[in-house]
Amino acid sequence: MNTDAALKVAVVGGGWAGLAAAVELAAAGAQVALFEAARQLGGRARSVQVQGQTLDNGQHLLLGAYRQTQRLMAIVGADAERLLKRMTLDLNYPSEGFRLRLPRLPSPFNLAIGLLAAPGASLSEKLGAVRLMRALQRCDYRLGEDCSVAELLDRHRQHGSLRRLLWEALCLAALNTAPQHASAQIFANVLRDSLGGSRADTDLLLPAADLDRVFALPAADYIRSRHGQIRLSSRVEHIAHDGGSLAIGDERFDRVILATAPQHAAKLLAAHPATAPTAALLAGYCYEPIGTLYAQYPRELRLPLPMLGLDDGAAGTLGQWVIDRGQLNGAPGLVAFVLSASGGWDEMDSAQLLAALHRELEDALARKLPQPLWHQLISERRATFSCRPALPRPAAATARRGLWLAGDYVCAGYPATLEGAVRSGVAAASGALRDQPAGQ
Numbered sequence: 461m462n463t464d465a466a467l468k469v470a471v472v473g474g475g476w477a478g479l480a481a482a483v484e485l486a487a488a489g490a491q492v493a494l495f496e497a498a499r500q501l502g503g504r505a506r507s508v509q510v511q512g513q514t515l516d517n518g519q520h521l522l523l524g525a526y527r528q529t530q531r532l533m534a535i536v537g538a539d540a541e542r543l544l545k546r547m548t549l550d551l552n553y554p555s556e557g558f559r560l561r562l563p564r565l566p567s568p569f570n571l572a573i574g575l576l577a578a579p580g581a582s583l584s585e586k587l588g589a590v591r592l593m594r595a596l597q598r599c600d601y602r603l604g605e606d607c608s609v610a611e612l613l614d615r616h617r618q619h620g621s622l623r624r625l626l627w628e629a630l631c632l633a634a635l636n637t638a639p640q641h642a643s644a645q646i647f648a649n650v651l652r653d654s655l656g657g658s659r660a661d662t663d664l665l666l667p668a669a670d671l672d673r674v675f676a677l678p679a680a681d682y683i684r685s686r687h688g689q690i691r692l693s694s695r696v697e698h699i700a701h702d703g704g705s706l707a708i709g710d711e712r713f714d715r716v717i718l719a720t721a722p723q724h725a726a727k728l729l730a731a732h733p734a735t736a737p738t739a740a741l742l743a744g745y746c747y748e749p750i751g752t753l754y755a756q757y758p759r760e761l762r763l764p765l766p767m768l769g770l771d772d773g774a775a776g777t778l779g780q781w782v783i784d785r786g787q788l789n790g791a792p793g794l795v796a797f798v799l800s801a802s803g804g805w806d807e808m809d810s811a812q813l814l815a816a817l818h819r820e821l822e823d824a825l826a827r828k829l830p831q832p833l834w835h836q837l838i839s840e841r842r843a844t845f846s847c848r849p850a851l852p853r854p855a856a857a858t859a860r861r862g863l864w865l866a867g868d869y870v871c872a873g874y875p876a877t878l879e880g881a882v883r884s885g886v887a888a889a890s891g892a893l894r895d896q897p898a899g900q
Contacts, residue, residue, distance in 0.1 A: 466491060469892055470706070470713040472696045472728075475503020476529075476878055477866040478719030479679040480885025481892075482688060483532055488893055492688035495708070497695040500672070501680055504721070504843060505878060507672040510754060510836045516671045517838055518752045519783050519796045521633065524663035525653040526879040528886055533675060536682040543674045544665040545766065545788055549574075551626065553769035554824045556580050558625050567659050568593070585622040592616045592627075593655065601652040603645050606849040609635075612644035625771060632780060632800045635847040635875040636748045643849045649873045666766055668788050699728055699863065706862050715892040718858075719866040719885060722845060723747075734859035741852055745869070749806050750843035751799035753813055754785075755832040759792035763825075770797075770820045778805045778813065779820050795821070810837035844876030845869050856888045862895060864888040 467490040471482045474496030482494045500506055508517050522529060522544065533540050551560040558580025562570045571593065575586045595616060603612075609631045613623055628639045634650045635642045654662055667674050680690050696708055705712040718725050722742040730739035763784040770779035779797050786792040797817045799805045805813060814835045822829050845851075845868075853872040856865050866888035867881060874880035 467715065467893065468713050469493075469715040469717065470495060470708055470711075471717045471719055472699075472708075473503065473719035473721075473724075473867075474498070474501040474676075474690070474692070475719065475721075475867075475881060476505055476675060477868065477870075477881040477885040477888075478503070478717070479676060479683075480528075480532055480882040481717045481719055481866050481889040482683050482885075483536060483679050484886050484889035485892065486683045486686035486688045487535060488889075489686075490893065492683055492686070493691060493711070493713070494683065494689065495691050495694045495696050497693070499693050501676040501690070501692070502671055504840060505671050506676065507670040508838065510838075511756065511834050513791060513794075514670045514672075515754060515785075515790065516667065516752075518750050518840060518843065519781075519798050520667060520671065520878060522665035522667075522878060523654050523661065524665060525657050525661035526665070526877075526882075529675075529879050529882045532679070532882060532886075536675070536678040538673075538675055538678040540665075543667065543669045545668040546663050546665055547766065549662045549664055550765060550767070551629065551769060552765055552767075553580070553625055553771055554764070554826070555820075556621060556625060556769075556771065558621055558769075560626060562659075562662055565659065567657060567662075570659050570662065571655050580625075581622045582620060585620045588617055588619075589622050589626065592618060593651070596648055596651060597656060601648045601656065603648060606643055606645040608849055609639040609642040609644050609647050612647070613639070625769065629769065629771065629780065634877065636750060636800050636844045637847045637875075638801050638803075641846065641848055643847050643851060643875075645849070646847050646873070646875050650875065664767070666783070666788055670789065696728070698731060706860075715862050715864065715895060717864045717866050717885075717888045717892055719888070721842070722867060722869045723842065725865065725867065729858070732860055735863070738854050738858060738865075741854060742869070745851075746846040746848070747842040748801045748844050748846050749839060749841050750801075751805055751813075751837060751839045753797040753799065753810065753817060753835060753837045755795050755797065755814060755818070755835040756791065757793040757795065757832050758830055759786070761793045761795070761829065762786060763795070768824055770817075770824055776804070777820060778803070779817050782817075782821055782824070797821075806839070810835060813837060847875045856884065856891050857895075862892075864892050864895075
């Protein structure tokens with residue numbers, strides 16, 4: 461058995477959860493070997509090559525409340541001020557005439573004044589939204605019993621445009637699950653840490669560089685600088701016991717952190733009787749897709765803001781958000797249409813989607829637009845677990861001594877977000893560093 465100073469730890473999975481765990485371990489002086497089955501790091505938040513450009517596999521949004529992500533970025537030398545564009549929360553739906561822009565005032569005055577000043581919603585809707593936040597604050601954002609977000613909104617009489625353009629839009633963006641299916645308790649946790657937090661917590665942080673440079677590549681450099689190893693194209697098929705250690709192939713490790721997606725973790729966990737119940741739990745998870753349709757318009761196209769809402773209240777509307785990548789780190793005229801959760805969009809091909817989203821963008825801007833020069837749909841079929849009410853979530857510590865879990869699905873109080881993944885990696889690393897030797 462190694463001493464703590466020379467603890468040998470394998471991290472299986474090179475997404476943000478695995479990278480977070482590996483960074484924490486390396487910072488503590490552990491010997492880290494990170495195994496990643498793919499040829500690149502990042503998992504479901506990575507860079508891809510599209511039409512000769514480096515883009516992201518999806519449009520990921522961060523919040524000012526994502527403190528662990530920002531902390532780890534600082535540790536690995538990724539300058540958040542340069543790599544993330546910080547902007548005050550600004551939900552702008554031109555087609556509806558609705559805009560909620562939070563002023564730079566201390567919380568909770570920023571939310572209250574922002575709501576009351578928002579055009580496109582009635583005064584009764586605004587007062588109702590304030591009452592909902594106050595009700596959640598009174599119960600410390602803890603619901604007596606979990607239910608769907610739709611049921612929570614019904615219970616607090618949230619109707620009209622604010623329900624659709626604020627609460628339901630935030631639910632889709634944060635939980636990637638339709639409000640009628642999404643967990644109200646997890647949604648309340650998100651509201652606690654964002655709208656219910658400090659003024660800076662409500663800020664949007666939009667990647668102003670490709671995702672690899674935001675975290676994955678600086679994290680890999682940091683791990684290597686601490687004598688850790690990054691092993692790409694290295695799929696782990698089995699985790700065995702070898703005396704008082706865990707073994708991957710012919711290598712022995714004092715600890716192993718399993719940081720793969722839940723469906724992949726289930727296969728490895730099912731092979732051992734102690735972790736078979738956790739494997740069965742994960743095998744029962746449902747999943748939600750996320751689509752990003754990139755469209756390259758002539759370079760003269762520039763949106764009024766980096767992010768616009770597309771919902772105009774009409775039946776059949778597909779888009780949720782459109783991001784002007786030219787204002788971030790893309791070519792001028794490049795936009796990204798965001799499509800969250802299961803819906804009509806995931807039954808359409810890219811040409812059909814482009815035609816529909818092009819019309820929606822024209823409606824939002826109230827003018828005709830030239831046809832895009834090219835487009836590319838990137839769809840992740842199992843982008844996130846479906847964040848249902850009272851969904852059982854595994855703990856970081858497993859029933860096998862020395863084996864730990866990390867991944868957004870492990871962060872019990874959070875939905876499938878980058879912050880949830882990072883938090884889970886930090887928790888698993890902290891547990892592994894305190895753990896006793898692996899045993900039978």
